[in-house]
Amino acid sequence: MTDTYILLVIAVSALVTAAIRFLPFLIFNGSRSTPPIIDKLGKTLPYAIMAMLVVYCLKGVSFASLSSFVPSLLACAIVVLLHVWKRNTLVSIVSGTVCYMLLVQLVF
Amino acid sequence: MNKTLKTAFVSTIPVMTGYLVLGFGFGIVMNSSGFDWWAALAMSLFIYAGSMQYVAIGLMTGGASLITVALTTLMVNARHLFYGISMLDRYKNTGKNKPYLIFALTDETYSLVCTDNPTIAPEQRNNYYFLVSILDQLYWVGGTLLGVAVGSLINFNSEGIDFALTALFVTVFVDQWLSSKKHGPALIGLGVSVLCLVIFGSDSFLIPTMLGIAVLLCIMKEGDGND
Numbered sequence: 001m002t003d004t005y006i007l008l009v010i011a012v013s014a015l016v017t018a019a020i021r022f023l024p025f026l027i028f029n030g031s032r033s034t035p036p037i038i039d040k041l042g043k044t045l046p047y048a049i050m051a052m053l054v055v056y057c058l059k060g061v062s063f064a065s066l067s068s069f070v071p072s073l074l075a076c077a078i079v080v081l082l083h084v085w086k087r088n089t090l091v092s093i094v095s096g097t098v099c100y101m102l103l104v105q106l107v108f
Numbered sequence: 109m110n111k112t113l114k115t116a117f118v119s120t121i122p123v124m125t126g127y128l129v130l131g132f133g134f135g136i137v138m139n140s141s142g143f144d145w146w147a148a149l150a151m152s153l154f155i156y157a158g159s160m161q162y163v164a165i166g167l168m169t170g171g172a173s174l175i176t177v178a179l180t181t182l183m184v185n186a187r188h189l190f191y192g193i194s195m196l197d198r199y200k201n202t203g204k205n206k207p208y209l210i211f212a213l214t215d216e217t218y219s220l221v222c223t224d225n226p227t228i229a230p231e232q233r234n235n236y237y238f239l240v241s242i243l244d245q246l247y248w249v250g251g252t253l254l255g256v257a258v259g260s261l262i263n264f265n266s267e268g269i270d271f272a273l274t275a276l277f278v279t280v281f282v283d284q285w286l287s288s289k290k291h292g293p294a295l296i297g298l299g300v301s302v303l304c305l306v307i308f309g310s311d312s313f314l315i316p317t318m319l320g321i322a323v324l325l326c327i328m329k330e331g332d333g334n335d
Contacts, residue, residue: 001168006147012174013164014154016181017188021213024192025199025206034196037326042194044325046222047288048297049190050281052317053215055301056187057274059310072274079275083282089122096275097129101268 067108075100112232116239119225120247122279123216126272127158127247128254133269134161135255141165145256152252156245157214158273160184186315190322191218198237205238212241215273219280220244223287296324 028034034042058076062068079096086092131152138148143165151161163184167177191213198221199209213221220240228236285294300320304313 001142001171005171006143006168007150008174009164009168009172009177010147010150010154012177013151013160013181014156016178017155017157017160017185018211020182020185020188021192021210024189024196025210028193028196038193038196041322041325042196044293044328045190045194045321046218047284047291047293048300048321048325049187049194050219050277050284051294051297052187052301052314052321053277054274054281055298055305055317056314057277059305059313071268072271075271076274076278079278080282083279084286087283087286089276089279089283090125092279093122093125093272093275096278097269097272100271100275104268105265 067104071100071103071108074103112228112235113239115225115227116236116243119220120240120243122276123220123244124247126216126276127244128251129269129272130158131248131251132255132258133266134158135252135257136259136266137162137165137255138252139256139259141169143168145253148252148256149249152245152249156212156248157185157188158216158248162270183312183314187215187318188213190318191215191222194222198233202234202237205234209237209241212245214244214248216276217241217244219277223284292328293325296328297321300324 028038054076058072060068061072075096078099079092082095083089083092134152135148138151139145151164155161155164160181163180164177167180172180192210195210195213195218199206202209217240221237225236281294285291288294301313301317304317304320307313308316
């Protein structure tokens with residue numbers, strides 16, 4: 001692996017990522033008012049997308065063996081319960097992550 | 109401004125936890141895969157997309173072509189299109205900060221700026237968006253450098269540390285669920301994602317999921333929304 005190759009990969013990945021992030025702002029820019037349908041999407045998307053991100057993070061879960069679903073689902077349950085109870089994001093994240101790490105490193 | 113900085117800092121604490129941990133993990137993996145520190149730093153500064161940076165390590169060690177790198181980035185990061193769409197209005201009058209705000213719109217930053225923070229006065233919102241964005245990237249870059257440094261000194265078992273990301277999204281999801289009366293969009297997101305995951309498999313479910321969510325949200329009746 002040469003330094004040039006590494007730099008090129010970083011450049012390509014950075015450019016594509018930035019292009020994706022800038023695209024909506026370039027399409028629906030300034031003077032033209034945003035179409036109502038895009039407005040509506042903009043308001044409802046945050047709720048749907050957060051659900052998608054959770055599923056995206058859990059995409060490796062399978063029910064083929066205990067070790068492939070117990071740690072992540074158990075840790076998620078802990079995060080949800082703690083969060084509904086305490087509403088303290090920091091406590092929920094740290095507790096869930098520590099549980100998960102202990103489960104995958106020591107138990108399964 | 110100081111009050112805004114304080115509010116911004118407090119609201120970024122969860123992301124700080126997640127980013128320091130995940131950035132740290134990224135630095136460790138970069139180091140153990142044989143990369144120099146500058147490569148890790150450049151990725152966290154210029155790509156600044158957590159999951160894609162992890163994926164890129166595998167691409168580089170496997171010697172993937174630049175076309176493969178571009179297509180993989182497109183697939184992994186396509187969800188960011190949605191963040192832009194839902195931030196069009198909020199980021200409309202952000203002036204000279206706008207390019208950076210858009211560049212720095214990661215999953216985590218989006219999760220903080222996509223809903224209103226009631227303690228921020230309307231005229232302070234632009235500052236708040238900017239401070240949240242820059243603090244988040246500082247955590248990410250800081251975590252990366254820390255990981256590279258520690259990784260070259262000690263052997264640390266970081267297996268499972270990436271769960272911090274999952275936990276962050278779960279807490280945001282729970283917050284959104286508890287603070288809104290109508291759960292239509294959240295349920296559509298959950299249902300379509302699980303369905304597409306089962307049908308298309310874990311490597312290729314994101315694109316059909318995004319299409320499905322967009323179509324269903326568009327045809328959903330106004331009354332089912334969150335406002």
